[in-house]
Amino acid sequence: RAAAQRRGSRPVAVAEGARGFDSLPDWRDSQRMKQVGALVGVATPFFRRHEGRAGAVTCIDGRAVVNFASYDYCGLNADPRVAEAAKAAIDLYGVSPSGSRLVAGCRPVHDALEQALARHYEAEAALTFVSGHSTNVSTIAQVIGEGDLILHDALCHNSILVGVKLSGAARRSFPHNDLAALEALLTENRGLYRNALIVTEGLFSMDGDVPPLAGLIALKRRFGCWLMVDDAHAMGCVGARGRGSFEAAGVAPGEVDIWMGTLSKTLAATGGYIAGSSVLIEVLRDHAAGFVYSVALAPALAAAAECALGLLTEEPERVSRLQANAAAFLAAARAAGLETGSAGPYGIVPVMVGDSLLAAKLSERLLSRGINVMPVMFPAVPMQSARLRFFLSAQHEAEQIVAAVTATADEMDSLRREGFGSAIPPA
Ligand code: PMP
Numbered sequence: 001r002a003a004a005q006r007r008g009s010r011p012v013a014v015a016e017g018a019r020g021f022d023s024l025p026d027w028r029d030s031q032r033m034k035q036v037g038a039l040v041g042v043a044t045p046f047f048r049r050h051e052g053r054a055g056a057v058t059c060i061d062g063r064a065v066v067n068f069a070s071y072d073y074c075g076l077n078a079d080p081r082v083a084e085a086a087k088a089a090i091d092l093y094g095v096s097p098s099g100s101r102l103v104a105g106c107r108p109v110h111d112a113l114e115q116a117l118a119r120h121y122e123a124e125a126a127l128t129f130v131s132g133h134s135t136n137v138s139t140i141a142q143v144i145g146e147g148d149l150i151l152h153d154a155l156c157h158n159s160i161l162v163g164v165k166l167s168g169a170a171r172r173s174f175p176h177n178d179l180a181a182l183e184a185l186l187t188e189n190r191g192l193y194r195n196a197l198i199v200t201e202g203l204f205s206m207d208g209d210v211p212p213l214a215g216l217i218a219l220k221r222r223f224g225c226w227l228m229v230d231d232a233h234a235m236g237c238v239g240a241r242g243r244g245s246f247e248a249a250g251v252a253p254g255e256v257d258i259w260m261g262t263l264s265k266t267l268a269a270t271g272g273y274i275a276g277s278s279v280l281i282e283v284l285r286d287h288a289a290g291f292v293y294s295v296a297l298a299p300a301l302a303a304a305a306e307c308a309l310g311l312l313t314e315e316p317e318r319v320s321r322l323q324a325n326a327a328a329f330l331a332a333a334r335a336a337g338l339e340t341g342s343a344g345p346y347g348i349v350p351v352m353v354g355d356s357l358l359a360a361k362l363s364e365r366l367l368s369r370g371i372n373v374m375p376v377m378f379p380a381v382p383m384q385s386a387r388l389r390f391f392l393s394a395q396h397e398a399e400q401i402v403a404a405v406t407a408t409a410d411e412m413d414s415l416r417r418e419g420f421g422s423a424i425p426p427a
Contacts, residue, residue, distance in 0.1 A: 037357060040420070045363040045375055053078060056395035060372060066400045068373040068390040073236045073347040074318040075395040076268040076308040086269075089303035097296040101285075105296025113297075113306040117261075117275050120243065120309065121253045125281035128273045128297045129290055132232055132262030133159040135272030138290030139260065140199070141166040142283065143226070149193035151185055151225075153177065153200045155207060158380075160199055160230060169197075176207070179215040186223040196225040197258075202234030202245030206381050206389065208343030208350060210238055213249035217256070228258035236266025236312055237326075237347035242319035268308040269301040321394035322347055329392055329401050336409035341387075350376070350387040351408055358420060359386035365411040371404050 021027060037044065048069075051059040055078045058067040076082055089109055097105035110128060117126035129135040140163025144150055148169040152160055155176045164171050170193060174182040182198070190196055198220050200211045213229070220227040231244045239247025244261075246253040253259065258280065263271040274284060284291060312318065327345035334340065339352040353359040359375035366373055366388075377386040388408065392401075 037360065040357055040361075042357050042360045043364060045360045045367075048367075048372070056393050056397070056400065058372060060367070063370075065367065065370045065372045066396075066404060068371065068392070068396075068404060070393075071233065071265040071347070071391045072268065072393055072395075073233075073266045073322050073391070074242065074312060075393055076236075076266060076311055076318070078395065079268070079308070079311060081311065082268050082304050082307045085307035086300040086304040089299040093299040095298065095300065097299060099296065100292065100294060101296045102292060107296070107299045107302070109299050109302040109306065110297065113302045113309075114273070116306050116309050117273050121246075121259045121275040123253065123259065123275040124278040126273055126275040127281050127284050127291065128263070128271055128302065129288075130271055130294055130297055131290075132260075132264055132270075132272035133162075134290035134294065135260055135262070135274060136160050136230065137163040137166060138288040139258065139274050139284060140164055140197070140228070142288045143258070143280070144169045144195060144197045147194050149189055149196040151182060151196065151198045153204075153211065155204050156199060156201060157205055157230060157232070160201075164199075169193075176204075177209070177211055179212055179219065182216075183219055186219060186225070190223045190225070196223065197228060198225050199228045199230070202229050202231035203238050203346050203348065205233050205348065206350065206376055206387070207341055208346060208348035209341075210234070210245055210248060210344060210346070213245055213256075214251055217251060220257075226257040227255075228260060229256050230260045232260070232262040232272075233265055233348060234346075235261050236319060237322060240319070241316045242266070242312055242322075263297075263301060263305040266308065266312060267305040269305040271297045271301055271305065318394045322392060325394065325396045325398075325401060326392045328398060329390060329405065332402055332405040333408075336405050338405065338409055338412070347392050349390045349392065351390065351412075352385070352387050353412070354384050354386060356386040358415060359388060361415060361420060362388060362408070362411055365415070366404075366407055369407045369411070371407055373404070373408075 048060050054067055054070040057064050093107050099105040114126040136159035144167045146168040150164050150169045151172050151174055153176055154173045172185050174185055203210055216227055234244040236242040238245050259275040261273050263269040323345050326347055329349050330340055330345055340349055341352055343349045356377035359377055363375045373388045373390055376389045
């Protein structure tokens with residue numbers, strides 16, 4: 001009751017029946033955001049409908065626009081060989097696996113993909129899940145629990161934070177990529193807990209930078225912790241051959257205890273995976289809720305991802321093109337006076353804006369100039385840290401990159417000169 005009162009709710013007499021969903025604070029929050037948007041003339045930038053394949057160019061409202069909103073980093077979603085692999089799997093196995101892996105969902109394509117992923121990480125085994133989000137939630141909640149400690153980078157993805165919350169472990173977040181702060185937290189806390197798990201990302205999804213992996217490995221060894229790296233965005237973007245954060249850091253992948261990744265980005269499918277020791281994989285296979293109680297990955301997606309992983313290895317020039325495009329974008333943005341934070345030349349470059357509505361308005365103006373890029377705003381990033389997030393692709397042309405940067409700098413200037421944002425009432 002006390003907790004309910006703190007949340008501003010009140011106990012309901014049974015006779016009153018259930019309250020409407022419009023009594024939820026989340027409803028009020030989204031309405032307030034929409035009202036403020038309408039007041040200053042900004043439509044919601046989200047849920048734009050792409051009318052075909054969203055590559056470096058996409059079709060929105062019947063119009064071809066240059067696309068920086070999709071994370072098909074190496075252009076493999078457009079590769080006919082990947083589509084053929086998916087179609088062949090549908091012909092062989094049907095669209096749905098019609099069961100969980102334990103019951104009726106195992107197909108040879110799952111084994112092929114999991115073996116390929118295990119080889120990629122030089123790991124003993126790998127396991128696939130139906131989504132990257134549930135991979136993080138289920139894995140973290142399974143390997144760590146009450147009496148344990150979890151230390152995660154402050155900028156870790158929502159799926160990591162949800163897993164942490166569900167696990168019941170004590171939680172400490174360390175400032176982004178700050179090894180000294182992590183060391184201090186470990187010195188103070190490690191002895192108080194049974195197991196400790198450090199979690200970071202291989203390429204940060206909002207900032208486009210990479211972690212100090214060698215330093216994290218040294219700390220996890222010194223303090224007797226497990227290290228988990230979410231390489232969802234790093235695969236295909238980071239390292240000379242796009243193998244991921246271990247390649248860029250020059251460390252053996254076996255130094256990381258839990259590799260997590262998604263099939264939804266470079267690997268041109270959807271789903272998630274874990275790679276690690278055979279003991280870890282057996283624990284997850286027998287117990288992780290998002291695996292045991294969920295349907296198997298669709299065979300077509302497993303086949304597509306396996307094909308994409310093979311192509312990534314055979315055609316490293318895709319990675320070089322992507323990284324050259326990211327470097328060109330960064331150089332042009334800096335020359336135009338745009339703030340790109342700590343982003344490196346990988347696949348994600350944020351252009352910092354600050355105010356959420358200004359970021360949404362910029363996105364709207366850029367779309368009208370033929371450029372599709374999404375704003376990222378609170379709560380996905382801290383307050384007043386809204387940004388436009390550009391996903392680069394191996395398929396972007398040099399002129400498209402220059403045009404996007406020029407238009408962004410122009411529109412940012414115009415909106416500031418118009419005084420946009422100064423009249424926005426606080427939320
Ligand atoms: N980890 C990170 C770092 C992510 O950015 C995302 C979402 N894009 C996920 C996990 C979840 O993966 P998925 O969207 O494939 O479920």
